Amino acid sequence: MRYMGKKSLSRVLQIALAAAWYGAIAAIAVAVFLVVRAAFWGGSLPPPSGIQVNGAGLSLLFQGPVGQGINRTWVLLMLGTVFLPAWVTVLYVIGQLRRIMASLVAERPFLAENAGRVRRIGIAALVLALVQWVGNMVAGTFVVTQISPLESFRASGAEARVTANPDMTLVFFGVLILILAEVFRRGAQLQEDSDLTV
């Protein structure tokens, strides 16, 4: 299996990342539309039929009308502090990965530019961990303040509590990627020395 070059795994990933790029742009466009709608068109969103929370291999589903409607402030808060920053960061990472894949398809992995791109991906991973942490707190506060007081929720016997811990896996991989960026930088130096040796 070839990993670099025109007919390689890098080329397959390059195509997949291009699709992901446009998908992320579409997701951001939808989020911006929802923010504008919530901020300027007034009113509240119709109540969903239930809430589902997924995490750490566990899925909790609460079925039942969630109050009279979700206040637009909560929508703005969740979109502005979680959804938009996360998707913008993901879009940025996809953009950096696309450029890295292009250099792999050209069979020139050790470029100084790639070292910078890997470093920026590492920083983005740490930013995503922070965004996720804030998002968990916002979402948890929403559930505790808006959902748990509902009669139907209390009647189900469920209890909602906010525990917001940062995703240490994402933090670990962010730091690891920063270390790999230094490896790429050394590789770029060696590549330049090799290119300029006659």
Next chain:
Amino acid sequence: MGINVHLDRVMMDRRVSLTDLAARVGITNANLSILKNNKAKAIRLSTLEAICRELQCQPGDILEYVPGDGSAPVNGDGDSD
């Protein structure tokens, strides 16, 4: 850089073109151009040997050391004062 390359001067004296010399030495035009324009970071001894063989010259005819801090070079008889 502390090493100046005078390959273009020797090539002109011997009336040898870049393309011709590159083919005889066995390196690409691009690499020889990098050397001629003082952009090279290193030169293999095998390449230097081939250039000197084709141009009938010594390495000192092509390479010159220039101190970077402007201090005077050491005399050949060992006196440094």
